[in-house]
Amino acid sequence: MTKENSRVILHAEDEPAHAAIVRLALRHNAGDVQLRQVEDGRSALDYLYRRGPYENSAISPRPDLVLLDLRMPHVSGLEVLAIVKKDPELQTIPVVVLTTSDIEEDRSEARACGVDGYLTKPVDFDKFVSMISELCNTWL
Amino acid sequence: MPIFDMFRHSWLVAGRIALFYLVFSLIWIYLGDLMLFHLIEDTNRLTRWQTYKGAFFVVLSSTLIYALILHAVKTLKREQAKAEKILSSRNTALKQRNSALKQFNYAVSHELKTPLVSIESSLGLIHSSLPQNMDPELTTAIGYARSATRQMNNLLESLLLMFQLDAADRVTGATALRALVQDAIDQLTRGGKLNGIKLTIADEGLDFCGDRNKLVQIWLHLIGNAAKYMGDQKHPAIAIGAEPVGQDIRFFVRDNGKGIEMSYQDKIFGLFDRLDKTADGTGLGLTLVKRIVEYYGGTIRVESAGAGQGSCFYFTLPDALINKDRTT
Known part of the structure; x- marks a missing residue:
């Protein structure tokens, strides 16, 4: 169950090690934050639209921030982003892309879909952890 | 006939045609007149028939010129079509190569x-x-x-x-030399690579147009290298600047570090060549710098009196520089 006034982050990530870093960073540095992690874009959409295992809003509350990996099975991060930003009910939720891709095409596509932030995962554990902490300070 | 051969021999072809026309015309006039003089005695009739003969010759030569020009135009069009076909197939091959390169970039960047x-x-x-x-x-x-x-x-x-490097530039307008150098220094400072090193920047008020990211890499690697190979220098210092040399502006990054032995000075720009295997680095830094410098039409070289004597990298960037005449 969620605690009142705590902030909720929905994180869609198919790489377990990357998901673990985000969990660790939030556990140590982000105070009263509830993290909900899903393994692909389809589950992220199920969560946002409260379908299937995410029907119960007490267990799966509306997120205050969505973190999206770009390349995920079934539904990509860009597809999730496009759907969220077109939906009047969801478009106010900030969406930040968190990916290893630093190519301009991905950045511009994300911008075109209305992304609120675009971060490249660093190949450095400490930098990755501090990036997540800064991210929470900025958006929550 | 290939189009280049056709042009190479065009004077010969034109000369032959002109000569043929000249000989044919002279023979026609001479034999025609001779025949008319024999056949017609009346002066008025002779004049009229000479007019007919002249008119017939003009029609004949016009037809000949028309046929020759038609042939030439048709040949040119055929060769042009061939050249366009070759160009189109090369364009397709280039597009395929670009696509493969894009996929490689993506694989490196993400996968x-x-x-x-x-x-x-x-x-x-x-x-x-x-x-x-x-x-x-x-x-x-x-x-x-x-x-x-x-x-x-x-x-x-x-x-x-x-x-x-060969992809299109992300040109972001004019960038000052100092801004590029400062960007490189900031990145190196954040990584703790310039601790205790005295830096001197001679700002010549030069501006660049080009891809800022590509240009910053030059100073990032050269200053980073200078700092990395400082050795046990008690007063480490790096000087960065630009100076006029003839009509060109020459940039330099000078240090008082370990220096480079003469025999290695040609090797350092090679792919994966590292003189000190114990130092951090990929062996790609100076190769990358050389390629960026050459991309902007410049050259790069290193001067060092030898081991322990410090070193100085000199380079030019003619295609990236906007205000070349400000220091001259």
């Missing part, structure tokens, strides 16, 4: 980097969870593995930059 982030993240997690009394050998081994991961990442990023 190869993703497992590296996973390895480094997992090792970082393990390292941060190790108890205090852990075998130091294990901690060292994890440190080696993490360092190798970061080295691999640096290598991938350098390779990616090399492959992206």
Whole structure:
């Protein structure tokens, strides 16, 4: 169950090690934050639209921030982003892309879909952890 | 006939046609007049028939000129169509190569980097969870593995930059020399690479047009290299600037570090060539710098009196410089 006034982050990530870093960073540095992690874009959409295992809003509350990996099975991060930003009910939720891709095409596509932030995962554990902490300070 | 051969021999063909026309015309006039003089005695009739003969000749030569021009135009069009076909097939091949390059960029940027982030993240997690009394050998081994991961990442990023060099510039307007140098210095300072080193920047008020990211890489690698190979210099110093040399502006990055032996000075710009295997680096930095300099139409060389004598890299960037005449 969620605690009142705590902030909720929905994180869609198919790489377990990357998901673990985000969990660790939030556990140590982000105070009263509830993290909900899903393994692909389809589950992220199920969560946002409260379908299937995410029907119960007490267990799966509306997120205050969505973190999206770009390349995920079934539904990509860009597809999730496009759907969220077109939906009047969801478009106010900030969406930040968190990916290893630093190519301009991905950045511009994300911008075109209305992304609120675009971060490249660093190949450095400490930098990755501090990036997540800064991210929470900025958006929550 | 290939179009180039056709043009190479065009004077010969034109000369032959003119000669043929000249000989034919002279023979026609001479034989025609001779025949008319024999056949017609009346002066008025002779004049009229000479007019007919002249008119017939004009019609005949016009038809000949028309046929020749038609042939030439048709040949040109055929050769042009052939050339366009070759160009089109080369364009298709180029597009395929670009697409393959794009896929490679993507693979490097994402597919190869993703497992590296996973390895480094997992090792970082393990390292941060190790108890205090852990075998130091294990901690060292994890440190080696993490360092190798970061080295691999640096290598991938350098390779990616090399492959992206020929891609279109992301031109962001004019950028001042000082801004580019400062950008490089800021990046190196954040990584703690310039601690204790005295830096001197001679700002000549020069502006560049070009891809800022590509241009910054030049100073980033040259200043980074100068700092890395400082040796045991008690007063480490790096001077960065530009100076007029003839009609050109020459840039320099000078240090008082370890220097480079004469016999190695040609080797340092080679792919994966590293003079000091114990130092950090991928062996791609100076190769990348050379390629960027050449991309902007410049040259680069190093001067060093030898080991322990410091070194100075000189380079030019003619195609990236906006206000070349400000220091001259």
